[in-house]
Amino acid sequence: MRTLMLVAALAACSSPGKLFVSTADGVQEMTEPQIEALAEQIHADEHHCGGFMVFDDASEASAAARPEKPIDYALDRAEIVRAVLPRLDEAKLLGTIRELSAMPNRYFQSASGAAASGWLRDRWRSFTTRSDVTVELVDHGWAQKSVVMTIPGSAHPEQIVVLGGHLDSIGPGMKNSDAPGADDDASGIATLTEVARVLLASDYRPARTLMFVAYAAEEVGLRGSQLIAKQYAAKTVGALQLDMTNYQGSDKDIWLMKDFTSAKQNAFVGQLIDAYVGATWGQDACGYACSDHASWYRQGVPASMPFESRMKDNNKAIHTKRDTLEMSDNNAKHAIKFARLGAAYAVEMTKGELGGDTTHESHPWRWLAVLLGGLGVVGLGSLAKR
Ligand code: BES
Numbered sequence: 001m002r003t004l005m006l007v008a009a010l011a012a013c014s015s016p017g018k019l020f021v022s023t024a025d026g027v028q029e030m031t032e033p034q035i036e037a038l039a040e041q042i043h044a045d046e047h048h049c050g051g052f053m054v055f056d057d058a059s060e061a062s063a064a065a066r067p068e069k070p071i072d073y074a075l076d077r078a079e080i081v082r083a084v085l086p087r088l089d090e091a092k093l094l095g096t097i098r099e100l101s102a103m104p105n106r107y108f109q110s111a112s113g114a115a116a117s118g119w120l121r122d123r124w125r126s127f128t129t130r131s132d133v134t135v136e137l138v139d140h141g142w143a144q145k146s147v148v149m150t151i152p153g154s155a156h157p158e159q160i161v162v163l164g165g166h167l168d169s170i171g172p173g174m175k176n177s178d179a180p181g182a183d184d185d186a187s188g189i190a191t192l193t194e195v196a197r198v199l200l201a202s203d204y205r206p207a208r209t210l211m212f213v214a215y216a217a218e219e220v221g222l223r224g225s226q227l228i229a230k231q232y233a234a235k236t237v238g239a240l241q242l243d244m245t246n247y248q249g250s251d252k253d254i255w256l257m258k259d260f261t262s263a264k265q266n267a268f269v270g271q272l273i274d275a276y277v278g279a280t281w282g283q284d285a286c287g288y289a290c291s292d293h294a295s296w297y298r299q300g301v302p303a304s305m306p307f308e309s310r311m312k313d314n315n316k317a318i319h320t321k322r323d324t325l326e327m328s329d330n331n332a333k334h335a336i337k338f339a340r341l342g343a344a345y346a347v348e349m350t351k352g353e354l355g356g357d358t359t360h361e362s363h364p365w366r367w368l369a370v371l372l373g374g375l376g377v378v379g380l381g382s383l384a385k386r
Protein backbone atom coordinates (compact mmCIF):
# COMPACT_ATOMS: atom_id res chain seq x y z
CA MET A 1 0.00 0.00 0.00
CA ARG A 2 1.19 3.49 -0.74
CA THR A 3 2.34 5.63 2.14
CA LEU A 4 0.88 9.07 1.68
CA MET A 5 2.06 12.49 2.68
CA LEU A 6 0.19 14.78 5.04
CA VAL A 7 -3.18 15.91 3.88
CA ALA A 8 -3.13 19.26 2.12
CA ALA A 9 -4.57 20.47 -1.13
CA LEU A 10 -3.15 23.78 -2.32
CA ALA A 11 -4.75 23.68 -5.74
CA ALA A 12 -6.81 26.78 -5.03
CA CYS A 13 -3.65 28.90 -4.87
CA SER A 14 -1.99 27.64 -8.04
CA SER A 15 -1.96 29.15 -11.49
CA PRO A 16 -3.92 27.60 -14.38
CA GLY A 17 -0.67 26.60 -16.16
CA LYS A 18 1.48 23.58 -15.28
CA LEU A 19 0.85 21.93 -11.95
CA PHE A 20 3.18 19.63 -10.07
CA VAL A 21 1.72 17.08 -7.70
CA SER A 22 3.84 15.60 -4.96
CA THR A 23 2.97 12.41 -3.11
CA ALA A 24 5.27 10.10 -1.16
CA ASP A 25 5.80 8.29 -4.48
CA GLY A 26 7.39 11.34 -6.10
CA VAL A 27 6.44 14.31 -8.28
CA GLN A 28 4.23 14.22 -11.38
CA GLU A 29 3.09 16.95 -13.73
CA MET A 30 -0.72 16.90 -13.90
CA THR A 31 -3.71 18.79 -15.26
CA GLU A 32 -6.64 19.92 -13.09
CA PRO A 33 -8.90 17.02 -14.21
CA GLN A 34 -6.11 14.52 -13.46
CA ILE A 35 -5.71 16.02 -9.98
CA GLU A 36 -9.45 15.68 -9.40
CA ALA A 37 -9.26 12.03 -10.47
CA LEU A 38 -6.31 11.47 -8.11
CA ALA A 39 -8.24 12.95 -5.20
CA GLU A 40 -11.20 10.67 -5.95
CA GLN A 41 -8.96 7.63 -6.23
CA ILE A 42 -7.24 8.34 -2.90
CA HIS A 43 -10.61 8.84 -1.29
CA ALA A 44 -11.82 5.48 -2.59
CA ASP A 45 -8.58 3.62 -1.68
CA GLU A 46 -7.70 5.21 1.65
CA HIS A 47 -11.07 6.51 2.87
CA HIS A 48 -9.80 10.03 3.52
CA CYS A 49 -9.17 13.20 1.52
CA GLY A 50 -6.01 14.61 0.03
CA GLY A 51 -2.69 12.92 0.71
CA PHE A 52 -0.92 15.03 -1.88
CA MET A 53 0.20 18.59 -2.43
CA VAL A 54 -0.13 20.69 -5.58
CA PHE A 55 2.53 23.25 -6.57
CA ASP A 56 3.17 25.45 -9.54
CA ASP A 57 6.90 25.25 -8.85
CA ALA A 58 8.62 21.93 -9.68
CA SER A 59 11.45 22.32 -7.14
CA GLU A 60 9.03 22.99 -4.28
CA ALA A 61 7.10 19.89 -5.31
CA SER A 62 10.27 17.76 -5.14
CA ALA A 63 11.20 19.18 -1.75
CA ALA A 64 7.78 18.26 -0.38
CA ALA A 65 8.09 14.74 -1.79
CA ARG A 66 11.24 14.04 0.24
CA PRO A 67 10.42 11.71 3.11
CA GLU A 68 10.49 13.36 6.53
CA LYS A 69 13.91 13.13 8.15
CA PRO A 70 14.19 10.17 10.52
CA ILE A 71 14.39 11.84 13.89
CA ASP A 72 14.33 10.02 17.18
CA TYR A 73 11.81 11.97 19.24
CA ALA A 74 12.83 10.41 22.59
CA LEU A 75 12.70 12.54 25.73
CA ASP A 76 16.04 11.86 27.42
CA ARG A 77 17.47 15.24 28.46
CA ALA A 78 15.27 15.90 31.51
CA GLU A 79 18.20 16.80 33.72
CA ILE A 80 19.37 19.55 31.38
CA VAL A 81 15.88 20.87 30.63
CA ARG A 82 15.16 21.06 34.37
CA ALA A 83 18.43 22.90 35.02
CA VAL A 84 17.64 25.48 32.34
CA LEU A 85 13.92 26.18 32.90
CA PRO A 86 14.20 27.97 36.28
CA ARG A 87 16.49 30.54 34.68
CA LEU A 88 13.75 31.78 32.29
CA ASP A 89 12.77 35.26 33.43
CA GLU A 90 9.27 36.56 32.73
CA ALA A 91 10.33 40.16 33.43
CA LYS A 92 13.10 39.97 30.82
CA LEU A 93 10.69 38.49 28.26
CA LEU A 94 8.21 41.29 29.00
CA GLY A 95 10.99 43.88 28.66
CA THR A 96 11.84 42.62 25.16
CA ILE A 97 8.20 42.82 24.04
CA ARG A 98 8.07 46.35 25.46
CA GLU A 99 11.19 47.48 23.56
CA LEU A 100 10.12 45.94 20.24
CA SER A 101 6.56 47.27 20.47
CA ALA A 102 7.83 50.77 21.31
CA MET A 103 9.20 51.06 17.75
CA PRO A 104 6.72 52.93 15.45
CA ASN A 105 6.41 49.79 13.30
CA ARG A 106 8.62 46.94 12.11
CA TYR A 107 7.40 46.98 8.53
CA PHE A 108 9.77 45.23 6.12
CA GLN A 109 10.33 48.39 4.06
CA SER A 110 10.49 51.06 6.76
CA ALA A 111 13.47 52.64 8.54
CA SER A 112 12.22 51.41 11.91
CA GLY A 113 11.71 47.92 10.43
CA ALA A 114 15.36 47.98 9.37
CA ALA A 115 16.45 49.31 12.77
CA ALA A 116 14.64 46.42 14.48
CA SER A 117 16.98 43.95 12.72
CA GLY A 118 20.11 45.73 13.96
CA TRP A 119 18.65 46.08 17.44
CA LEU A 120 17.89 42.35 17.70
CA ARG A 121 21.26 41.33 16.24
CA ASP A 122 23.02 43.40 18.95
CA ARG A 123 20.78 41.96 21.65
CA TRP A 124 21.47 38.35 20.62
CA ARG A 125 25.18 39.08 20.22
CA SER A 126 25.34 40.41 23.79
CA PHE A 127 24.37 36.98 25.18
CA THR A 128 27.77 35.39 24.68
CA THR A 129 31.37 36.06 23.78
CA ARG A 130 31.73 32.51 22.47
CA SER A 131 33.39 32.78 19.06
CA ASP A 132 31.67 29.64 17.73
CA VAL A 133 28.27 31.32 18.14
CA THR A 134 27.46 33.54 15.15
CA VAL A 135 24.78 36.23 14.86
CA GLU A 136 24.14 37.45 11.33
CA LEU A 137 21.85 39.70 9.35
CA VAL A 138 20.50 38.10 6.17
CA ASP A 139 19.90 40.62 3.41
CA HIS A 140 16.97 39.64 1.17
CA GLY A 141 16.98 42.95 -0.69
CA TRP A 142 14.58 44.87 1.60
CA ALA A 143 15.34 47.41 4.32
CA GLN A 144 14.56 44.84 7.01
CA LYS A 145 16.92 41.88 7.30
CA SER A 146 16.30 38.49 8.89
CA VAL A 147 18.41 37.79 11.98
CA VAL A 148 20.05 34.36 12.41
CA MET A 149 21.91 33.10 15.45
CA THR A 150 23.74 29.78 15.07
CA ILE A 151 25.16 27.58 17.82
CA PRO A 152 27.04 24.88 15.90
CA GLY A 153 26.45 21.26 16.88
CA SER A 154 29.38 19.45 18.52
CA ALA A 155 28.54 15.99 17.09
CA HIS A 156 26.16 16.62 14.15
CA PRO A 157 26.75 20.15 12.90
CA GLU A 158 25.10 19.20 9.59
CA GLN A 159 21.73 18.63 11.30
CA ILE A 160 19.95 21.89 12.06
CA VAL A 161 17.09 22.58 14.49
CA VAL A 162 15.32 25.92 13.97
CA LEU A 163 13.39 28.04 16.46
CA GLY A 164 11.77 30.96 14.66
CA GLY A 165 9.35 33.86 14.77
CA HIS A 166 8.73 36.92 12.61
CA LEU A 167 10.33 40.26 13.25
CA ASP A 168 8.04 42.40 11.11
CA SER A 169 4.74 44.02 12.03
CA ILE A 170 2.05 45.52 9.84
CA GLY A 171 -0.83 48.01 10.01
CA PRO A 172 -3.21 49.59 7.50
CA GLY A 173 -0.79 52.41 6.61
CA MET A 174 2.05 49.97 5.80
CA LYS A 175 5.36 51.92 5.98
CA ASN A 176 3.72 54.81 7.86
CA SER A 177 1.57 52.76 10.22
CA ASP A 178 1.55 52.88 13.93
CA ALA A 179 2.00 49.09 14.23
CA PRO A 180 3.36 48.07 17.65
CA GLY A 181 2.80 44.35 16.94
CA ALA A 182 3.23 43.50 20.62
CA ASP A 183 1.53 40.14 20.23
CA ASP A 184 2.09 39.73 16.47
CA ASP A 185 4.91 39.00 16.77
CA ALA A 186 7.07 40.83 19.32
CA SER A 187 5.80 38.14 21.71
CA GLY A 188 7.30 35.34 19.60
CA ILE A 189 10.61 37.15 19.09
CA ALA A 190 10.84 37.94 22.82
CA THR A 191 10.07 34.30 23.64
CA LEU A 192 12.88 33.10 21.34
CA THR A 193 15.19 35.74 22.76
CA GLU A 194 14.62 34.57 26.32
CA VAL A 195 15.27 30.93 25.34
CA ALA A 196 18.51 31.93 23.59
CA ARG A 197 19.63 34.08 26.53
CA VAL A 198 19.13 31.30 29.06
CA LEU A 199 20.75 28.56 26.96
CA LEU A 200 23.82 30.71 26.37
CA ALA A 201 23.98 31.84 30.01
CA SER A 202 23.98 28.10 30.87
CA ASP A 203 26.81 27.53 28.37
CA TYR A 204 24.62 25.03 26.50
CA ARG A 205 26.52 22.97 23.92
CA PRO A 206 24.14 21.34 21.39
CA ALA A 207 25.06 18.09 19.62
CA ARG A 208 22.99 19.19 16.59
CA THR A 209 23.22 22.77 15.30
CA LEU A 210 20.74 25.11 16.96
CA MET A 211 19.52 28.09 14.94
CA PHE A 212 17.37 30.99 16.14
CA VAL A 213 15.74 32.92 13.31
CA ALA A 214 13.81 36.20 13.33
CA TYR A 215 12.27 36.24 9.85
CA ALA A 216 11.82 39.48 7.94
CA ALA A 217 8.68 40.14 5.88
CA GLU A 218 6.29 37.45 7.14
CA GLU A 219 3.30 39.78 6.99
CA VAL A 220 3.74 40.32 3.27
CA GLY A 221 3.59 36.66 2.22
CA LEU A 222 6.08 34.66 4.35
CA ARG A 223 8.82 36.17 2.19
CA GLY A 224 11.87 36.02 4.51
CA SER A 225 11.09 32.51 5.74
CA GLN A 226 10.58 31.14 2.22
CA LEU A 227 14.11 32.22 1.30
CA ILE A 228 15.61 30.93 4.54
CA ALA A 229 13.74 27.61 4.38
CA LYS A 230 14.89 27.09 0.80
CA GLN A 231 18.49 27.75 1.84
CA TYR A 232 18.56 25.46 4.90
CA ALA A 233 15.88 22.82 4.18
CA ALA A 234 18.26 20.04 3.15
CA LYS A 235 20.01 20.17 6.54
CA THR A 236 17.08 21.07 8.79
CA VAL A 237 15.56 18.27 10.90
CA GLY A 238 12.88 20.32 12.67
CA ALA A 239 11.39 23.81 12.93
CA LEU A 240 9.29 25.39 15.66
CA GLN A 241 7.42 28.60 14.89
CA LEU A 242 6.51 31.05 17.65
CA ASP A 243 4.03 33.55 16.22
CA MET A 244 1.74 35.12 18.87
CA THR A 245 2.43 33.73 22.35
CA ASN A 246 1.15 36.31 24.84
CA TYR A 247 -2.64 36.53 24.57
CA GLN A 248 -4.58 33.88 26.45
CA GLY A 249 -7.85 33.75 24.54
CA SER A 250 -9.08 30.19 25.14
CA ASP A 251 -9.69 27.66 27.88
CA LYS A 252 -6.49 25.72 27.21
CA ASP A 253 -3.02 27.32 27.18
CA ILE A 254 -1.25 26.07 24.05
CA TRP A 255 -2.84 25.14 20.72
CA LEU A 256 -0.87 23.06 18.23
CA MET A 257 -1.84 23.93 14.69
CA LYS A 258 -2.52 20.74 12.74
CA ASP A 259 -2.24 22.17 9.24
CA PHE A 260 1.05 22.83 7.43
CA THR A 261 2.80 21.01 10.30
CA SER A 262 4.18 17.53 11.04
CA ALA A 263 1.86 15.20 12.98
CA LYS A 264 4.88 13.30 14.34
CA GLN A 265 6.69 16.38 15.54
CA ASN A 266 3.42 17.77 16.97
CA ALA A 267 2.99 14.58 19.03
CA PHE A 268 6.51 15.12 20.39
CA VAL A 269 5.74 18.78 21.16
CA GLY A 270 2.65 17.59 23.06
CA GLN A 271 4.88 15.26 25.12
CA LEU A 272 7.25 18.16 25.82
CA ILE A 273 4.34 20.26 27.14
CA ASP A 274 3.19 17.43 29.43
CA ALA A 275 6.70 16.66 30.69
CA TYR A 276 8.14 20.14 31.14
CA VAL A 277 5.75 23.05 30.63
CA GLY A 278 2.96 22.31 33.08
CA ALA A 279 0.34 23.80 30.72
CA THR A 280 -2.84 22.51 29.13
CA TRP A 281 -2.96 22.04 25.37
CA GLY A 282 -5.20 21.14 22.48
CA GLN A 283 -5.14 21.09 18.69
CA ASP A 284 -6.63 23.50 16.20
CA ALA A 285 -5.98 24.65 12.62
CA CYS A 286 -5.27 27.97 10.90
CA GLY A 287 -7.01 26.81 7.74
CA TYR A 288 -4.37 28.44 5.52
CA ALA A 289 -0.59 29.00 5.44
CA CYS A 290 -0.85 31.49 8.31
CA SER A 291 2.81 31.83 9.33
CA ASP A 292 6.44 30.87 8.64
CA HIS A 293 6.06 27.21 9.66
CA ALA A 294 4.33 26.77 6.27
CA SER A 295 7.56 27.76 4.49
CA TRP A 296 9.38 24.85 6.18
CA TYR A 297 6.46 22.50 5.62
CA ARG A 298 6.50 23.31 1.91
CA GLN A 299 10.19 22.37 1.85
CA GLY A 300 9.46 18.99 3.47
CA VAL A 301 10.87 19.93 6.90
CA PRO A 302 8.90 18.79 9.99
CA ALA A 303 7.38 21.99 11.42
CA SER A 304 5.18 22.85 14.41
CA MET A 305 3.27 25.98 15.39
CA PRO A 306 2.24 26.18 19.06
CA PHE A 307 -0.27 29.04 19.25
CA GLU A 308 -1.65 31.25 22.04
CA SER A 309 -5.37 30.49 21.58
CA ARG A 310 -7.84 28.69 19.43
CA MET A 311 -7.98 30.32 16.00
CA LYS A 312 -11.52 31.62 16.62
CA ASP A 313 -10.51 33.23 19.96
CA ASN A 314 -7.38 34.95 18.67
CA ASN A 315 -6.30 38.47 19.61
CA LYS A 316 -8.47 40.74 17.46
CA ALA A 317 -6.15 43.75 17.88
CA ILE A 318 -3.41 42.35 15.61
CA HIS A 319 -2.50 44.42 12.53
CA THR A 320 -3.82 47.58 14.25
CA LYS A 321 -2.32 50.20 16.55
CA ARG A 322 -4.13 48.48 19.42
CA ASP A 323 -1.80 45.45 19.33
CA THR A 324 -0.04 46.57 22.50
CA LEU A 325 0.93 44.99 25.83
CA GLU A 326 -2.31 46.42 27.29
CA MET A 327 -4.14 43.56 25.54
CA SER A 328 -2.05 41.16 27.68
CA ASP A 329 -2.55 43.13 30.92
CA ASN A 330 1.07 44.33 30.69
CA ASN A 331 2.50 40.98 31.69
CA ALA A 332 4.16 38.00 29.97
CA LYS A 333 2.47 35.23 31.97
CA HIS A 334 1.23 33.47 28.84
CA ALA A 335 4.41 33.87 26.76
CA ILE A 336 6.61 32.37 29.49
CA LYS A 337 4.86 28.99 28.95
CA PHE A 338 5.99 29.12 25.32
CA ALA A 339 9.52 29.98 26.48
CA ARG A 340 9.49 26.82 28.63
CA LEU A 341 8.31 24.85 25.60
CA GLY A 342 10.89 26.48 23.32
CA ALA A 343 13.74 25.68 25.72
CA ALA A 344 12.56 22.07 26.12
CA TYR A 345 12.25 21.71 22.33
CA ALA A 346 15.73 23.18 21.77
CA VAL A 347 17.39 20.87 24.30
CA GLU A 348 15.52 17.66 23.47
CA MET A 349 15.94 18.21 19.71
CA THR A 350 19.63 19.12 19.80
CA LYS A 351 20.64 16.65 22.54
CA GLY A 352 23.36 18.81 24.05
CA GLU A 353 25.22 19.20 27.32
CA LEU A 354 25.84 22.06 29.68
CA GLY A 355 29.41 23.39 29.54
CA GLY A 356 31.51 23.45 32.70
CA ASP A 357 31.17 27.15 33.30
CA THR A 358 27.63 28.36 33.94
CA THR A 359 28.64 31.90 34.93
CA HIS A 360 30.25 33.97 32.20
CA GLU A 361 33.11 32.68 30.08
CA SER A 362 35.11 35.86 30.09
CA HIS A 363 34.59 36.90 33.70
CA PRO A 364 37.89 38.55 34.77
CA TRP A 365 37.96 36.80 38.18
CA ARG A 366 37.88 33.44 36.45
CA TRP A 367 40.99 34.26 34.44
CA LEU A 368 42.72 35.57 37.56
CA ALA A 369 41.93 32.31 39.35
CA VAL A 370 43.29 30.27 36.41
CA LEU A 371 46.46 32.42 36.39
CA LEU A 372 47.00 32.18 40.16
CA GLY A 373 46.29 28.43 40.04
CA GLY A 374 48.94 28.05 37.34
CA LEU A 375 51.48 30.12 39.27
CA GLY A 376 50.76 28.04 42.37
CA VAL A 377 51.54 24.84 40.47
CA VAL A 378 54.74 26.33 39.08
CA GLY A 379 55.69 27.57 42.54
CA LEU A 380 55.09 24.19 44.16
CA GLY A 381 56.98 22.50 41.33
CA SER A 382 60.05 24.66 41.86
CA LEU A 383 59.85 24.12 45.64
CA ALA A 384 59.80 20.34 45.10
CA LYS A 385 62.91 20.54 42.94
CA ARG A 386 64.92 22.17 45.71
N1 BES B 1 0.40 35.90 13.25
C1 BES B 1 -0.37 35.94 12.07
C2 BES B 1 -1.08 34.62 11.79
C3 BES B 1 -2.26 34.31 12.66
C4 BES B 1 -3.21 35.26 12.93
C5 BES B 1 -2.42 33.03 13.14
C6 BES B 1 -4.30 34.93 13.71
C7 BES B 1 -3.51 32.68 13.88
C8 BES B 1 -4.45 33.65 14.19
C9 BES B 1 0.53 36.23 10.87
O1 BES B 1 1.49 37.20 11.18
C10 BES B 1 -0.31 36.79 9.75
O2 BES B 1 -0.89 37.81 9.89
N2 BES B 1 -0.39 36.04 8.65
C11 BES B 1 -1.16 36.45 7.52
C12 BES B 1 -0.89 35.53 6.35
C13 BES B 1 0.49 35.70 5.75
C14 BES B 1 0.75 34.65 4.70
C15 BES B 1 0.66 37.08 5.13
C16 BES B 1 -2.65 36.37 7.84
O3 BES B 1 -3.05 35.59 8.72
O4 BES B 1 -3.42 37.06 7.19
Ligand code: ZN
Pocket residue numbers: 184219318319
Ligand atom coordinates in the same frame (compact mmCIF):
# COMPACT_ATOMS: atom_id res chain seq x y z
ZN1 ZN C 1 0.09 39.11 11.39
